[in-house]
Amino acid sequence: MEIFTVEAIYEKGVLRPRKKLNLPERSIVEVRVASARRANKKTEFASLIGIWEDKSSGIDLDKSLARVRKKSKTKIERLAKALK
Numbered sequence: 001m002e003i004f005t006v007e008a009i010y011e012k013g014v015l016r017p018r019k020k021l022n023l024p025e026r027s028i029v030e031v032r033v034a035s036a037r038r039a040n041k042k043t044e045f046a047s048l049i050g051i052w053e054d055k056s057s058g059i060d061l062d063k064s065l066a067r068v069r070k071k072s073k074t075k076i077e078r079l080a081k082a083l084k
Helices: 061-083
Strands: 008-011 014-017
Touching: none
Parallel strands: none
Antiparallel strands: 008 014
């Protein structure tokens, strides 16, 4: 059994391959569907860009980040000692 991957478009309830397939007419095939990401689609990370630009909320983000980093470092050091 030959296995290959091909992009398809789903329209009106039908998967339509984007390229011609080298298969005999009326061939029975096994289909596994995985949604393909598009380059122009925003990722979850892209939605966070610019989130810290507006510091008018009264929170000092630099201090807040430093505090979180310090806590994380302390936890890592404690775990490292426990593993020795």
